[in-house]
Amino acid sequence: MTAAPDRQILIGVHVTGAGEGLAATLSSVFENTPLPFGLRILPDSAAASRAPGLLQLRLAPVSMVQRPSPAQPGAAACFNQLVSEPADIYVFLENGVRVCPGWLELLLAALDSDASHGLAGPSTNRGWNEQAVAPNCGSTQEALWDQADALLARYGNAWVPLAPLHSLADFCYTVKNEVVAAIGAADTAYTQGPCWEMDYNVRAARAGFLGVWVQGAFVHRAPRCAVLAPVHDGLLEANKRLYQDRFCAWRRESHPQAPPYHGHCVGDDCRYFAVPELMRIFVPLPGNVAPAPQVPAATASPLLSCVMPTRGRAAFVAQSIRYFQRQDYPALELIIVYEDESDLPAGIDDPRIRCIRMPARTSIGAKRNEAVRVAWGELIAHWDDDDWYGAQRLSRQAAPILHNLADVTGLNDMLFMARPLAEFWASSRALFRRLFVENVSGGTLVFRRSLWEHHGRYPDTSLREDADFLVKALRGGARLCRISGRSLCIYVRHDGNTWKFKEGHYLQQAAWTLVPAPVCLSDDDRDFYFPAAPGGTGDTVGAVGTEGSPTPAMPLVSCIMPTADRREFVPQAIRNFLAQDYEPRELIVLDDGRDSVADLIPSHGSIRYLRLDRKSTLGAKRNMACELARGEVIAHWDDDDWMAPTWLSSQVKALRGQGADICGLDKVFFYAPDARRAWQYVYDGRTPWVCGGTLCYLREFWRSAPFADIDVGEDNAFVWSVRDKRIATNPDQHLYVARVHDRNTSPKDTWNRRWHSYPVEHVERLIR
CATH class of the missing domain: 3.90.550.10 (Spore Coat Polysaccharide Biosynthesis Protein SpsA; Chain A)
Known part of the structure; x- marks a missing residue:
C-alpha cells in the first residue's frame, strides 16, 4: 500500500490523566509508520501538561512538539488544536493506544479509494460500536502482531461506511484536510464527554464526506483512564441530549409540550435526522489557537557514528559512502574498518570518514568493537557495506532515542534484493519475525554508545555478532523500538553474503512474495546493482x-x-x-x-x-x-x-x-x-x-x-x-x-x- 511521498501527515496524541501509556503510544507510532509524519502532543488540561508520562519525553527535534493545553478541556478542543495547523492528513490518537503494522497505509488507501471518503478509523479491541472486533486480544507485543496479521488476512483492504449512525470512534480518528476546509472545527460544547466525534462525522457526511471503518487495520486500546472515565461517563446523558438538539429536526418544530429525548438516536434511519437546511455544518476554527512552539536552537542533534566493517568489497564500499553522504541527519561520521588497501575505493575525501586498518581475517565482531571504541559519537549506527539505505534512515532511527522513547532501534519489514537475478522479494511479517532476532535486522541497529560501554562488547565472531549484542543489551534493560524499514533499507543478497539463504524459498516458500523494484530505488542506484549490458539502457530489472x-x-x-x-x-x-x-x-x-x-x-x-x-x-x-x-x-x-x-x-x-x-x-x-x-x-x-x-x-x-x-x-x-x-x-x-x-x-x-x-x-x- 502506497501514499504520495510529499503528503504531509500530522499525528496528534491526546494526553489525559497522568499520561499513562504515552510512551507506548509514541513508540508504536515510530515503529509502525513508514511514511513521514509530524507529531503533536495535545495535553487535555494544565494538569495533563505536567503528567509524568509527558515530562519524561524530550521534545526535540522539531518533528515532535507539545501544544499548550486548551482553555476548555476535552478531546474536541484538542482535536481543533491539531487541525489548526496546515497538513494534508490529520490523525487524532487517544493516549495509550498502540498502532500496529500497516495501520496508516490501510487507512490512507481507504481514503484514497474514493474522493467522497473523508474520515477513516481502524478495528480495535475495545469500544461500543462495530470497530471493536477483537475484544479478546491480549496486550503483549506478540498478541498485537498476531491480531494485526489475522485481521489483514480476514479483511484485506476492505472498508465499510458507518451509516446510519456515523459512529466512527475517536481513539484513532483520521481526517482529510478537505473535510476540515468544508466543516471547520469540532464542537467543543461536548467538553470532556462523548459524541463530539459523531457530531463531526455527521457534519462531514452532510458536506459530502463519508466516514469509513477500515476493517483490516488494527489499533489496540489500553484500559480506560481512571481519571477521565468517571467524567466521560457522567457527561454521557447530557451529551446525548446535546447531540439530539444539534441534529433532530423534530425537536425544532413547534410542539404543545417539549418533546422527550430518545434513549438512542437511530441516525439516517430517521427522516428528521440531520436535515442539512436545519443544522449547522460549518463551525469556525478558534482564532486564538497558539502557534506550534519552535524547538530551541540549543537542542542540537548529537553526533552519530556509523560503523562499517568490510573486506574485499571496494565497489560496495564506494556505493555505501554515497548512501552515507545522502543522509539528512545533520551530525555524522563514518568509521570504516578494513584489512587491506584493496578493500577501499580510491578517492575517499570526506572529512567525516575515518578508515581504520586491522589485521587480516579479523572477525566482524572485533571490527565493530574497534570502530565503537574510536567513535566520537553519542549514538552508534550499524552501517553494512552492501545494503541499500534511504536518505532518512538515520534520522528516522535516531528520533525515538532522541525523544527518550528507546535506547536502541532497528529496522524490520525490509525488502530483499536478489542481485544476481535482479529480483525483489518481500517476506510476510510472521516470517520476518522468524528470520531476525527480536524482529529487527541486526545490521540496522542504532543505539546509545553507553549500551556498548555498560553491557559489553560484540562477540569475536562473524555471524550473529549483531544479534547477540542486541540480546545482551535487552537483557540489561535496554528499550528497543522496531521501525518499518520498507523505504529505509533494502537487504542486498549476493554471492558474498555472510549469512547464506535462498530468498523466496527459505523456511516457508509461501510466505515470500516476488514484488516490483521499489520506487525508492533511484535510477543511479539501479544502474549500480544491475549494470547495463553493452549498448543497453541500464534498466535490466524485468526487462x-x-x-x-x-x-x-x-x-x-x-x-x-x-x-x-x-x-x-x-x-x-x-x-x-x-x-x-x-x-x-x-x-x-x-x-x-x-x-x-x-x-x-x-x-x-x-x-x-x-x-x-x-x-x-x-x-x-x-x-x-x-x-x-x-x-x-x-x-x-x-x-x-x-x-x-x-x-x-x-x-x-x-x-x-x-x-x-x-x-x-x-x-x-x-x-x-x-x-x-x-x-x-x-x-x-x-x-x-x-x-x-x-x-x-x-x-x-x-x-x-x-x-x-x-x-x-x-x-x-x-x-x-x-x-x-x-x-x-x-x-x-x-x-x-x-x-x-x-x-x-x-x-x-x-x-x-x-x-x-x-x-x-x-x-x-x-x-x-
Whole structure:
C-alpha cells in the first residue's frame, strides 16, 4: 500500500490523566509508520501538561512538539488544536493506544479509494460500536502482531461506511484536510464527554464526506483512564441530549409540550435526522489557537557514528559512502574498518570518514568493537557495506532515542534484493519475525554508545555478532523500538553474503512474495546493482528485448493487462492489441488466475506473458506490470473491453498534445451483450477524473504515485492522488467500449444519475 511521498501527515496524541501509556503510544507510532509524519502532543488540561508520562519525553527535534493545553478541556478542543495547523492528513490518537503494522497505509488507501471518503478509523479491541472486533486480544507485543496479521488476512483492504449512525470512534480518528476546509472545527460544547466525534462525522457526511471503518487495520486500546472515565461517563446523558438538539429536526418544530429525548438516536434511519437546511455544518476554527512552539536552537542533534566493517568489497564500499553522504541527519561520521588497501575505493575525501586498518581475517565482531571504541559519537549506527539505505534512515532511527522513547532501534519489514537475478522479494511479517532476532535486522541497529560501554562488547565472531549484542543489551534493560524499514533499507543478497539463504524459498516458500523494484530505488542506484549490458539502457530489472526501436517522435507505449480466470475475453483483447495502428507498442499480460491462459498467448515479439505463482491485488499487479514496462508511456488494456484500431494513437495524441501526465475518457460507452443494453457514463464532478480502463499516463508519473494495493478503486485512487498532475480528456469516446457482465471487477451502478441509457444499436455498430 502506497501514499504520495510529499503528503504531509500530522499525528496528534491526546494526553489525559497522568499520561499513562504515552510512551507506548509514541513508540508504536515510530515503529509502525513508514511514511513521514509530524507529531503533536495535545495535553487535555494544565494538569495533563505536567503528567509524568509527558515530562519524561524530550521534545526535540522539531518533528515532535507539545501544544499548550486548551482553555476548555476535552478531546474536541484538542482535536481543533491539531487541525489548526496546515497538513494534508490529520490523525487524532487517544493516549495509550498502540498502532500496529500497516495501520496508516490501510487507512490512507481507504481514503484514497474514493474522493467522497473523508474520515477513516481502524478495528480495535475495545469500544461500543462495530470497530471493536477483537475484544479478546491480549496486550503483549506478540498478541498485537498476531491480531494485526489475522485481521489483514480476514479483511484485506476492505472498508465499510458507518451509516446510519456515523459512529466512527475517536481513539484513532483520521481526517482529510478537505473535510476540515468544508466543516471547520469540532464542537467543543461536548467538553470532556462523548459524541463530539459523531457530531463531526455527521457534519462531514452532510458536506459530502463519508466516514469509513477500515476493517483490516488494527489499533489496540489500553484500559480506560481512571481519571477521565468517571467524567466521560457522567457527561454521557447530557451529551446525548446535546447531540439530539444539534441534529433532530423534530425537536425544532413547534410542539404543545417539549418533546422527550430518545434513549438512542437511530441516525439516517430517521427522516428528521440531520436535515442539512436545519443544522449547522460549518463551525469556525478558534482564532486564538497558539502557534506550534519552535524547538530551541540549543537542542542540537548529537553526533552519530556509523560503523562499517568490510573486506574485499571496494565497489560496495564506494556505493555505501554515497548512501552515507545522502543522509539528512545533520551530525555524522563514518568509521570504516578494513584489512587491506584493496578493500577501499580510491578517492575517499570526506572529512567525516575515518578508515581504520586491522589485521587480516579479523572477525566482524572485533571490527565493530574497534570502530565503537574510536567513535566520537553519542549514538552508534550499524552501517553494512552492501545494503541499500534511504536518505532518512538515520534520522528516522535516531528520533525515538532522541525523544527518550528507546535506547536502541532497528529496522524490520525490509525488502530483499536478489542481485544476481535482479529480483525483489518481500517476506510476510510472521516470517520476518522468524528470520531476525527480536524482529529487527541486526545490521540496522542504532543505539546509545553507553549500551556498548555498560553491557559489553560484540562477540569475536562473524555471524550473529549483531544479534547477540542486541540480546545482551535487552537483557540489561535496554528499550528497543522496531521501525518499518520498507523505504529505509533494502537487504542486498549476493554471492558474498555472510549469512547464506535462498530468498523466496527459505523456511516457508509461501510466505515470500516476488514484488516490483521499489520506487525508492533511484535510477543511479539501479544502474549500480544491475549494470547495463553493452549498448543497453541500464534498466535490466524485468526487462525483455523487443523487436525494433521506437523513434523519438513515437514513444514506446506499454499496454498492461492484469487478468485472472477470464479465458473467454483474453483472445479478443489480444486481437484488439495486434490491430492497433500505433506501431511502437508492447503488451504485458500478468495472470494470477487458477486457470492459466498461457495457451492463448501468441508467440509475438511485442507480447510478454507472466504467470504469477500467487494471488495479488489488482493494484499490486498494475504496479508490477508498470515496473516491467519498457515504454515511457503506460496504457491500461482491460481484458474485457473493446478498443478501436486507432485507440492507442488517439491516447498518445491526447497525452502529448495537451502536455499531460494522465489522459483518458470522462464519457464512456458501456455495453451489456447478454441483456443487449447500452449506456453512456458521463462524469460531471468538480474534481478532474478519467475512467480507469482508459488510463494512459507517463511512466515517470506512475513512479511518483504508484497504485494502492487494493482490488477495487485503485484506478480512482491513482487519478485522485494528492500529487500534482495534469489530466487530459481524450475526446475520441467512440474508440472505446467497456463491457458489462457478471464478473466485472468493480460493480456497475447503472441506476446512478451519471449513467444514461444509450441506443444499443449505435454501440454495437462501433464494435463490429
